Amino acid sequence: MIDASLVSKINSRRVIVDACVSRDLANNLRNSGLVVRHVADINSALKDHEIAKMMHADEVLITRDYKFYRMLGEGRAILLAPGSNTVGRGAKLATRKDRHEVRRKNRLPSHIRIALRKKLAEEAKTGLLYMKILWGIMWLVLPVV
Known part of the structure; x- marks a missing residue:
């Protein structure tokens, strides 16, 4: 109709x-x-x-x-x-309220957010996180031969 x-x-x-x-x-x-x-x-x-x-x-x-x-x-x-x-x-x-509601609905569960936060902090301490970021940038910028 x-x-x-x-x-x-x-x-x-x-x-x-x-x-x-x-x-x-x-x-x-x-x-x-x-x-x-x-x-x-x-x-x-x-x-x-x-x-x-x-x-x-x-x-x-x-x-x-x-x-x-x-x-x-x-x-x-x-x-x-x-x-x-x-x-x-x-x-x-x-509206602002609508966007806030969508963000709230799309949030990861708290136990996953906490685990991600811990993993990122651990990788930042060891330098692994920065290495991953550097490799990602190099992969995007450098041409493939």
């Missing part, structure tokens, strides 16, 4: 759906009579600026990518709310 606010924002324009949005939404829009292209059908490796260049003048982009939405502006892009096919608020979606 398609959100009514999404259809009203499209306003009978042609639609290009970003790769980060499901093909199901594109198919539903297509079935409702709109002209729809999905980026993954064209080339999923396209960068945002390349997609913007290939858009028709009367085409609107549907995306979940806030930076891409801001780049095109409200007139040429529709921002979807994360994890759904409904229209987002248009404001920045990641």
Whole structure:
């Protein structure tokens, strides 16, 4: 089912759906009579600026990518709310509280953090940590022969 606010924002324009949005939404829009292209059908490796260049003048982009939405502006892009096919608020979606919550959820368990801290301290005392860092830098910088 398609959100009514999404259809009203499209306003009978042609639609290009970003790769980060499901093909199901594109198919539903297509079935409702709109002209729809999905980026993954064209080339999923396209960068945002390349997609913007290939858009028709009367085409609107549907995306979940806030930076891409801001780049095109409200007139040429529709921002979807994360994890759904409904229209987002248009404001920045990641508030400080949201970012803190994501960080909290992604934290390692305390016993693993403590073990890592001890291992890093031990390697720093013996010089092994600095050797690993040096080898990593050399591996990145020096050409392979």
